Amino acid sequence: MTTFAPEPRAAARAPRGAPARPGATLGRVLAAELTKLTSVPANGWLVLGTVAATAAAAYGLGIFVRPDDGRSGSWVVVSGFVLAQLGFVVLGALVGTAEHTTGTVRTTFAAVPRRLPVLAAQVVVTAAVAAVTAAAALGASWLATVPARAADAPDLDLAVPGAARTLVAFVAVGVAVALLGLGLGSLLRRPTDAIVTGVMLMFFLDAVLRANPGRFTDTVGALLPSAGRRLLEDDAAVAAMDAVTRGPELGVWGGGTVLGAWVAVLLGAAAYRLARHDVR
Incomplete structure (x- = not known):
């Protein structure tokens, strides 16, 4: 008796003409995060508002500076950072919470199951947008303070020790705050x-501690992320701050190190929660 073996099943074939779809590469995730950020009109207004508020604050503070105040021309230009940092905090917070607020986070992580590339893309996109915003705000502040520096305020002299650093730090600290x-x-x-x-971390606690100087309050204040603003002071101003503090003397780069540590710890904690816990 003759037996017949069953015919093997035909291998599944992709429909003819269908293009191959690449997986969730980092480039595609970056493009998606950039699209999410730029497609929301409120983010554009936030950037413009940050630039305008920074220039306005620099102009307002600059017109009250006199040659005997001990302020440098670089301080006049970067003084608007007191308001700019609020815009950078809001920008970063909105990027980090947008999808959790709208509930689209599940769709994103269904497309990118590993999750951490999404956070990495958000870091890159936030840093890039913050850097452009900070550079534009710095340029606007320079233009806004031209009348003040032509009058009683000191002129911007890059030969003053630390003056060039303050301009670069304006952008770097802005990115770090974002x-x-x-x-x-x-x-x-x-x-x-x-x-x-x-x-609270960048404004309120720093103001309260400065209003109550002492060994404990000065030590706590030196460990807050607001210490990063020391990079926006020239060398003489930093030395004067260290001369009167009862806490640790951070020097020129200590404040930036403290701010960088805060950023690293918070992003590390966010990555751990993202990888180990569910999203809702």
Whole structure:
């Protein structure tokens, strides 16, 4: 009796003419995150508002500076950072919380199951947008303070020790503050919580501690991320700050190290929560 073996099943074939679809590469994730950020009109207004507020603050502070105040021309130009940092915190917080707020985070992580590339892309995109915003704000502040520097305020002299550093630090610290906001947003996942916490760390606590100088308060203040603003002071101003503090003397680069540590810890904590816990 003759037996017949069953015919092997035909291998599944892709439909003819269908293009091959690449996986979730880092480039595609970066493009997606950039599209998410730029497609929201409020983010564009936030950038423009940050630039305008920075220039306005620099102009307002510059017209009150006199040659005997001990302020340098570089301080006049970067003085608007007092308001700019608020815009950077909000920018980072909104990037970190946007999808958790709208509920689209599940769709994103279904497309990118490893999750961490999404956070990495958000870091790159936030840093790039913050750098462009900071550079534009610095340029606007320079233009806004031309009348003040032509009158009683000191002129911008890059030969003054630390003057050039303050201009570069304006952009660098702006990027770091935006990444601080991103870390808070990715960790807390609610925009209000992230923004309020960022404002507390960068503004409120620093102001309270400065109003109550002492060994303990000066030590705590030196360990806050607001210490990064020391990079926006020229060398003489930093030396004067260290001469009167009762806490640690951070020098020129110590404040930047403290701010960088805060950013690294917050982003690390956000990455751990993202990789180890569920999203809601």
